[in-house]
Amino acid sequence: MLARMADPWSYRPATGTIPTEPGVYRFSDATGRVIYVGKAVNLRQRLTSYFADPALLHFRTRTMVRTAANVEWTVVRNELEALQLEYTWIKQHDPRFNVKYRDDKSYPWVAVTWSEEYPRVFVGRGAKRKGTRYFGPYAHAWAIRETLDPLLRAFPMRSCTNGVFRSAAASGRPCLLGYIGKCAAPCVGRIGPDEHRALAQDVCDFLAGRTNSLLRRLERQMQDAAQNLEFEKAAVLRDQLHALRQATDSNAIVLGDGTDADVIALAEDPLEVAVQIFHVRDGRVRGQRAWVADRTDDTDTDGLIETFLLQLYADVDGTEVPPEILVPTVPATAGLIAELLTESRGARVVIRTPRRGDKKTLMETVARNASEALALHKTKRASDLSTRNRALEEIQEALGLPTAPLRIECYDVSHLQGTEIVASMVVFEDGLARKGDYRRFIIRGIDGSNDVAAIHEVITRRFRRLLDEQGDGDEGPMLVDPTTGAARKFAYAPGLVVVDGGAPQVASAAQALYELGITDIPVIGLAKRLEEVWLPGEEFPLILPRTSEGLYLLQRVRDEAHRFAITHHRGRRSASMVESVLDAVPGLGEVRRKTLLKHFGSLKKLRAATPDELSAVPGIGPRLAAAIGEALAGPVPEAVNLTTGEVLDSGTIMGP
Numbered sequence: 001m002l003a004r005m006a007d008p009w010s011y012r013p014a015t016g017t018i019p020t021e022p023g024v025y026r027f028s029d030a031t032g033r034v035i036y037v038g039k040a041v042n043l044r045q046r047l048t049s050y051f052a053d054p055a056l057l058h059f060r061t062r063t064m065v066r067t068a069a070n071v072e073w074t075v076v077r078n079e080l081e082a083l084q085l086e087y088t089w090i091k092q093h094d095p096r097f098n099v100k101y102r103d104d105k106s107y108p109w110v111a112v113t114w115s116e117e118y119p120r121v122f123v124g125r126g127a128k129r130k131g132t133r134y135f136g137p138y139a140h141a142w143a144i145r146e147t148l149d150p151l152l153r154a155f156p157m158r159s160c161t162n163g164v165f166r167s168a169a170a171s172g173r174p175c176l177l178g179y180i181g182k183c184a185a186p187c188v189g190r191i192g193p194d195e196h197r198a199l200a201q202d203v204c205d206f207l208a209g210r211t212n213s214l215l216r217r218l219e220r221q222m223q224d225a226a227q228n229l230e231f232e233k234a235a236v237l238r239d240q241l242h243a244l245r246q247a248t249d250s251n252a253i254v255l256g257d258g259t260d261a262d263v264i265a266l267a268e269d270p271l272e273v274a275v276q277i278f279h280v281r282d283g284r285v286r287g288q289r290a291w292v293a294d295r296t297d298d299t300d301t302d303g304l305i306e307t308f309l310l311q312l313y314a315d316v317d318g319t320e321v322p323p324e325i326l327v328p329t330v331p332a333t334a335g336l337i338a339e340l341l342t343e344s345r346g347a348r349v350v351i352r353t354p355r356r357g358d359k360k361t362l363m364e365t366v367a368r369n370a371s372e373a374l375a376l377h378k379t380k381r382a383s384d385l386s387t388r389n390r391a392l393e394e395i396q397e398a399l400g401l402p403t404a405p406l407r408i409e410c411y412d413v414s415h416l417q418g419t420e421i422v423a424s425m426v427v428f429e430d431g432l433a434r435k436g437d438y439r440r441f442i443i444r445g446i447d448g449s450n451d452v453a454a455i456h457e458v459i460t461r462r463f464r465r466l467l468d469e470q471g472d473g474d475e476g477p478m479l480v481d482p483t484t485g486a487a488r489k490f491a492y493a494p495g496l497v498v499v500d501g502g503a504p505q506v507a508s509a510a511q512a513l514y515e516l517g518i519t520d521i522p523v524i525g526l527a528k529r530l531e532e533v534w535l536p537g538e539e540f541p542l543i544l545p546r547t548s549e550g551l552y553l554l555q556r557v558r559d560e561a562h563r564f565a566i567t568h569h570r571g572r573r574s575a576s577m578v579e580s581v582l583d584a585v586p587g588l589g590e591v592r593r594k595t596l597l598k599h600f601g602s603l604k605k606l607r608a609a610t611p612d613e614l615s616a617v618p619g620i621g622p623r624l625a626a627a628i629g630e631a632l633a634g635p636v637p638e639a640v641n642l643t644t645g646e647v648l649d650s651g652t653i654m655g656p
Contacts, residue, residue: 018044023075024085027068034093039082064097110135119200135207156184157199261324265367267374274374290373302331321345388431394550405495410557412500413454414565423458424565452508459512502527510536
């Protein structure tokens with residue numbers, strides 16, 4: 001059942017009644033349920049922005065304002081109190097329009113049942129229970145068990161279930177773990193409650209990252225036992241020390257200073273955001289976790305990090321908050337959040353961005369994992385058949401198409417300051433990429449960064465080929481070459497053409513089709529800024545819901561075209577750089593340069609070629625080969641932004 005959509009003006013408070021002090025506000029629907037909670041330094045300024053022209057609001061914000069039927073606020077003394085109250089209300093009301101980071105998957109914990117007389121260690125998942133200490137979460141359960149195996153040889157605490165423990169106690173015989181030395185067998189009285197709790201404390205210390213003190217203590221006890229001629233005890237301690245070191249070595253050392261920190265990175269696109277966190281304790285990665293959330297509004301990276309930090313540390317014990325939190329960018333409220341976490345932890349907490357060294361390198365690793373998590377999430381989502389069908393049906397309904405666009409072609413243009421202009425064509429059939437039908441285009445005869453003209457040229461070339469391959473007469477399209485029997489892939493007409501851009505690019509593509517006499521293929525554009533869908537001849541764009549599977553599919557098609565175009569552009573740019581280097585080699589003309597590139601097949605192989613291999617190319621003698629090798633061994637010419645004079649790296653591409 002759909003919620004009643006209210007007129008925001010029906011409950012808009014008079015501007016003069018809204019205070020200008022800091023505070024927290026909440027929007028409620030007609031049933032009184034809180035649907036959004038926010039904070040503001042100036043309540044009047046913030047709340048009046050919600051009742052501006054609806055066309056200026058983000059789609060999600062506009063939906064929230066129309067779903068609400070009432071707005072209330074509470075004034076506080078400062079921004080810190082506003083942050084605390086916002087955090088409390090979000091936990092209490094769980095508003096549907098606030099960003100919610102959901103686990104991408106279930107992560108295992110190491111749990112120690114500290115409240116029991118004989119604490120038990122085990123690997124588990126799910127909700128936490130009182131009286132139990134938790135460590136992690138970890139990326140893989142098997143990795144935890146590989147660590148616990150040598151750890152229990154060093155500190156043989158109980159790991160069996162309560163049923164096994166009671167059964168062994170009743171029979172007076174320990175289980176198998178007791179016989180192989182991985183349990184001290186408290187079930188049959190081999191060890192008392194205090195001694196067993198000491199073992200459990202050592203396990204907790206290790207899992208918490210306090211390994212150096214454990215190693216030093218065991219070494220000292222082993223030396224003392226040897227000096228007192230207690231060789232059997234020394235041998236036991238030696239074996240424990242070896243097992244502990246083996247467990248320690250299974251955790252990769254990433255920071256040499258024994259840092260305790262949480263390292264957080266984000267991967268974003270206009271519809272979703274993925275967050276990855278590495279829990280580093282005593283300089284080692286002790287846990288890893290990932291979240292994925294829908295982009296509910298146009299919140300920037302600072303705002304996303306702020307909401308994530310509040311949600312991440314909302315329900316954790318103060319002892320689990322590390323003294324250092326590393327983030328890709330420090331939000332404006334970082335000082336306030338640090339104050340809250342400092343109060344919770346009972347010691348100073350710092351939120352900062354690493355600029356150099358090992359911590360920056362680790363941040364890059366975490367960011368790479370976040371990007372992979374987002375890509376995997378999108379792949380899983382795209383592989384679902386019912387989701388793809390729903391996406392195509394939503395596109396058909398939104399655009400008023402007679403049938404679902406089973407074949408979608410998307411075009412993008414890429415260039416560097418108007419040079420080396422290239423275009424890409426990607427094809428999606430039934431919502432999945434059909435990479436065998438991808439095509440690249442080199443755009444010539446266009447001066448400067450004229451994306452509109454480039455789109456016109458590439459659309460003209462592609463659909464002129466369509467007309468040529470379909471043939472004439474009454475026999476219908478010729479989808480197979482009668483000579484070779486190969487499929488004519490350009491002979492397939494798309495159900496929808498998408499161009500990367502707004503109204504000018506769409507108008508140019510539509511004009512190109514009209515000039516070719518093609519009137520039955522719909523054309524749209526997808527603009528990056530607000531993910532607006534532009535139609536030819538329309539003054540205003542079509543705004544699809546952010547939760548629309550149709551918008552999600554169009555975005556994936558557009559992003560794939562952008563990626564394919566940039567890849568092509570980088571290859572051509574690299575080739576032009578090498579050719580410019582070869583221009584300076586005396587005696588090496590255009591014909592020989594092309595022969596070289598054709599002979600080796602790739603720039604990488606050409607650079608790696610030895611003088612003897614270069615001499616084997618027709619027309620290249622030993623002296624010329626040596627000159628070519630010397631030229632290729634030098635630095636590649638730098639690309640410069642002609643507007644700012646800034647030197648661009650090899651991966652910098654200026655596109656539309």
